[in-house]
Amino acid sequence: xxxxxxxxxxxxxxxxxxxxxxxxxxxxxxxxxxxxxxxxxxxxxxxxxxxxxxxxxxxxxxxxxxxxxxxxxxxxxxxxxxxxxxxxxxxxxxxxxxxxxxxxxxxxxxxxxxxxxxxxxxxxxxxxxxxxxxxxxxxxxxxxxxxxxxxxxxxxxxxxxxxxxxxxxxxxxxxxxxxxxxxxxxxxxxxxxxxxxxxxxxxxxxxxxxxxxxxxxxxxxxxxxxxxxxxxxxxxxxxxxxxxxxxxxxxxxxxxxxxxxxxxxxxxxxxxxxxxxxxxxxxxxxxxxxxxxxxxxxxxxxxxxxxxxxxxxxxxxxxxxxxxxx
Amino acid sequence: xxxxxxxxxxxxxxxxxxxxxxxxxxxxxxxxxxxxxxxxxxxxxxxxxxxxxxxxxxxxxxxxxxxxxxxxxxxxxxxxxxxxxxxxxxxxxxxxxxxxxxxxxxxxxxxxxxxxxxxxxxxxxxxxxxxxxxxxxxxxxxxxxxxxxxxxxxxxxxxxxxxxxxxxxxxxxxxxxxxxxxxxxxxxxxxxxxxxxxxxxxxxxxxxxxxxxxxxxxxxxxxxxxxxxxxxxxxxxxxxxxxxxxxxxxxxxxxxxxxxxxxxxxxxxxxxxxxxxxxxxxxxxxxxxxxxxxxxxxxxxxxxxxxxxxxxxxxxxxxxxxxxxxxxxxxxxxxxxxxxxxxxxxxxxxxxxxxxxxxxxxxxxxxxxxxxxxxx
Numbered sequence: 001x002x003x004x005x006x007x008x009x010x011x012x013x014x015x016x017x018x019x020x021x022x023x024x025x026x027x028x029x030x031x032x033x034x035x036x037x038x039x040x041x042x043x044x045x046x047x048x049x050x051x052x053x054x055x056x057x058x059x060x061x062x063x064x065x066x067x068x069x070x071x072x073x074x075x076x077x078x079x080x081x082x083x084x085x086x087x088x089x090x091x092x093x094x095x096x097x098x099x100x101x102x103x104x105x106x107x108x109x110x111x112x113x114x115x116x117x118x119x120x121x122x123x124x125x126x127x128x129x130x131x132x133x134x135x136x137x138x139x140x141x142x143x144x145x146x147x148x149x150x151x152x153x154x155x156x157x158x159x160x161x162x163x164x165x166x167x168x169x170x171x172x173x174x175x176x177x178x179x180x181x182x183x184x185x186x187x188x189x190x191x192x193x194x195x196x197x198x199x200x201x202x203x204x205x206x207x208x209x210x211x212x213x214x215x216x217x218x219x220x221x222x223x224x225x226x227x228x229x230x231x232x233x234x235x236x237x238x239x240x241x242x243x244x245x246x247x248x249x250x251x252x253x254x255x256x257x258x259x260x261x262x263x264x265x266x267x268x269x270x271x272x273x274x275x276x277x278x279x280x281x282x283x284x285x286x287x288x289x290x291x292x293x294x295x296x297x298x299x300x301x302x303x304x305x306x307x308x309x310x311x312x313x314x315x316x317x318x319x320x321x322x323x324x325x326x
Numbered sequence: 327x328x329x330x331x332x333x334x335x336x337x338x339x340x341x342x343x344x345x346x347x348x349x350x351x352x353x354x355x356x357x358x359x360x361x362x363x364x365x366x367x368x369x370x371x372x373x374x375x376x377x378x379x380x381x382x383x384x385x386x387x388x389x390x391x392x393x394x395x396x397x398x399x400x401x402x403x404x405x406x407x408x409x410x411x412x413x414x415x416x417x418x419x420x421x422x423x424x425x426x427x428x429x430x431x432x433x434x435x436x437x438x439x440x441x442x443x444x445x446x447x448x449x450x451x452x453x454x455x456x457x458x459x460x461x462x463x464x465x466x467x468x469x470x471x472x473x474x475x476x477x478x479x480x481x482x483x484x485x486x487x488x489x490x491x492x493x494x495x496x497x498x499x500x501x502x503x504x505x506x507x508x509x510x511x512x513x514x515x516x517x518x519x520x521x522x523x524x525x526x527x528x529x530x531x532x533x534x535x536x537x538x539x540x541x542x543x544x545x546x547x548x549x550x551x552x553x554x555x556x557x558x559x560x561x562x563x564x565x566x567x568x569x570x571x572x573x574x575x576x577x578x579x580x581x582x583x584x585x586x587x588x589x590x591x592x593x594x595x596x597x598x599x600x601x602x603x604x605x606x607x608x609x610x611x612x613x614x615x616x617x618x619x620x621x622x623x624x625x626x627x628x629x630x631x632x633x634x635x636x637x638x639x640x641x642x643x644x645x646x647x648x649x650x651x652x653x654x655x656x657x658x659x660x661x662x663x664x665x666x667x668x669x670x671x672x673x674x675x676x677x678x679x680x681x682x683x684x685x686x687x688x689x690x691x692x693x694x695x696x697x698x699x700x701x702x
Contacts, residue, residue, distance in 0.1 A: 018350015088539055098535055107536055111548055160445060164541030194687055227651035235639040250682050253618035259627040266620045266652045272685035299658050
C-alpha cells in the first residue's frame with residue numbers, strides 16, 4: 001500500500017469536512033514514519049486536530065516531535081507572511097516597516113490569495129529544508145473551499161501579478177512543484193457515499209483541467225466490512241425474508257421486537273451498509289486510475305488509537321483483520 | 327422555550343431556520359426533510375442549499391438546481407397528502423449571486439463594465455475566503471425580504487468551522503472595512519483614493535516596497551478594483567446590517583445538525599455556545615446517522631432454531647457468523663447511545679433528536695418523509 005506516494009516528497013491531502021481528512025493525513029504520516037521515512041505533517045488550520053489525532057500537542061507555529069521520524073506543525077498565515085517577506089526584503093527592519101505600516105497592512109488584508117500563498121510558501125520551505133531533509137511533507141489542506149482553488153493559488157496569484165516581482169517568481173516555483181506529479185502527490189480522502197465519491201471523481205477531472213495532473217491516491221475512510229461470509233447469503237436472505245425484517249430493519253429497534261429479530265435486522269442493516277459501500281467503491285474503481293486504499297471502520301473512542309489502527313492496517317497491506325474494537 | 331414538539335412548533339411559526347453544523351453530517355438532506363415537513367404544515371417553504379447531491383435534486387423532481395427558485399410538485403409526489411403548502415428549492419451559484427449584486431448596485435453601466443473587466447474581480451469569487459458564506463447570506467436576504475415565502479430553510483455552506491458562518495456578515499463588511507477603504511476610496515472632492523495618490527506621487531517608500539514585492543501592475547489592479555467597486559461598500563454594509571438583524575430575529579431559529587461523533591458533538595456545542603453572540607441558541611439538535619439500538623444482550627437469547635428450516639447450512643456456524651458481527655455493532659451502538667445520553671444531558675433531551683442510520687441513502691420524497699418522522 002501507498003506505492004503511489006512512496007517517492008513523493010510533497011503530499012497534499014484533501015477532502016471535504018467530515019470525511020476524516022485529518023485522520024487520514026495523520027494515519028498516512030504515522031504509517032510512513034514507521035517505515036523509517038522522516039515525515040512532517042503540516043496543518044494550516046486555526047484549530048489543530050493533530051494534537052488529538054497524534055496524541056501530542058505543542059504551540060501553534062512550532063514543530064513538535066510526535067514519535068520516531070514523525071513531526072507535526074500547525075502553520076499560521078500571519079507568521080508565514082512575515083517569513084515570506086523576510087526572504088523577499090533586504091532586512092528585518094524593512095520587513096517590520098512593511099508589516100507595521102497601516103497602508104501595507106491594509107493592502108495585505110485586502111489582497112486576495114496572499115494568505116494562502118504565504119502558507120504554501122511556508123510549506124515549500126520545509127520541503128526545501130536541507131538540514132532536516134524530510135522524506136515526506138504531508139499537508140492537511142484546509143477543508144473549506146475547494147482543493148483545486150487552493151492548489152491553484154500560485155497560478156492565480158502569478159496571473160494577478162502578471163509575473164512581476166518576487167512573489168510572482170516564488171509563485172512560479174511553488175506552482176512548478178504542485179504541477180509536477182513526479183515530486184508532489186495529491187491524495188483525496190472520501191467516504192464510500194454518493195456525494196464524497198462523486199466529488200472525488202470530479203476532483204480528478206478538475207485537477208487535470210486546472211493543473212494538468214490527477215490524483216495519486218484516494219483513501220476511502222470508514223468502509224463497512226462484510227458482516228458474514230458470502231456462503232451464508234442464501235440462508236440469511238430466506239431467514240430474514242420469512243421473519244419479515246428485511247423491509248424496514250430500523251423499525252425493529254424502535255418498536256417491540258424479539259432478540260432473534262433484532263439480530264437478523266442488525267445483520268440486514270450491516271449487509272445494506274456493506275453493499276452500499278461496495279456500489280460506491282466500484283464506481284470509484286471504474287472511474288479513477290489512482291491507487292485506492294480502503295480503510296475499514298475502526299471503533300475506538302480515542303482518536304489517536306484510531307490513527308494507530310489505521311497506520312497498522314496500511315503497513316500490514318490490509319492484512320490486519322482486527323478493525324473493530326477488541 | 328424547549329418543549330416536546332419543539333421542531334413542530336418551529337416549523338409552524340419560524341420565518342427562517344438555519345441548519346448549521348460540521349460538514350459531512352447530512353445537513354443538506356436534513357434541511358430538505360425540514361423543508362418538506364414545513365410544506366406539509368401548509369407553509370410556503372424555500373430550501374436554500376449550497377451543494378446538494380445530484381440524486382437528491384433529481385428525486386425532488388429537479389433535474390438541476392439553479393440560482394432561481396424551483397417549485398417541487400408535491401401533489402404529484404405525495405398524492406395522499408393534501409396541503410396548501412409549497413416546497414421550493416434552489417442552489418446557490420456564488421458567481422451569479424456576486425454578478426447580480428454588482429449589477430444591481432453599479433451606479434452606471436460604465437462602472438459595471440469596469441468591474442467585470444477588472445483582473446482581480448474576475449478571480450475574486452473563487453479566491454476570497456468566505457465568499458460562499460457571504461453570498462449565501464446575501465441570497466438569504468433577498469428570499470427573506472422578498473415576501474413570497476413564509477419560511478426559508480438555509481442549509482449553511484460547509485465551513486471548516488461552523489462558527490465562521492456566524493461571523494460572515496462582519497467579515498464581509500471588514501473586507502470593505504473603513505480603515506482599509508479609506509486608502510482606496512476617493513473622498514468627496516477628490517477623484518482618487520489615498521492609495522492612488524501615494525502611487526501617483528511615485529517613489530514613496532510604500533509604493534516602492536509594495537511594488538517591489540507584488541509587482542506594480544498587481545498593486546495598480548487592486549487599487550482599481552477597490553476604486554471601481556467602491557459602490558459595493560455601502561451596499562454590503564447595509565445588507566450586512568440587515569442580515570445581522572435577520573439572524574437575531576426571534577422568528578429565526580437555529581437547528582444544529584451533527585453526528586454521533588465526539589469531535590463533531592463538541593463542535594456543535596461550541597457553535598450553540600457562540601450563538602449567544604446573536605442572542606440566539608440552538609432550538610434543536612439533530613444527531614444524524616446514529617447506530618440503531620443493537621444490544622449485546624440480544625445474543626444470549628438469539629436462537630437460529632426460531633428461524634425455521636435453513637436448508638443445508640451449518641446452523642452453528644451460521645449462528646456464530648451472525649452473532650459475531652452483531653456483537654461489534656452492539657458495541658458501536660452502546661458507544662453511540664452513551665454519546666446521545668451525555669449530549670442529551672447537556673442540552674436537554676427534549677431538544678435532541680436522534681436519527682438512525684438507515685440502510686439506504688435518503689434520496690427521494692418518501693425517504694425524506696421517513697426522516698421527517700424522526701424529526702417531529
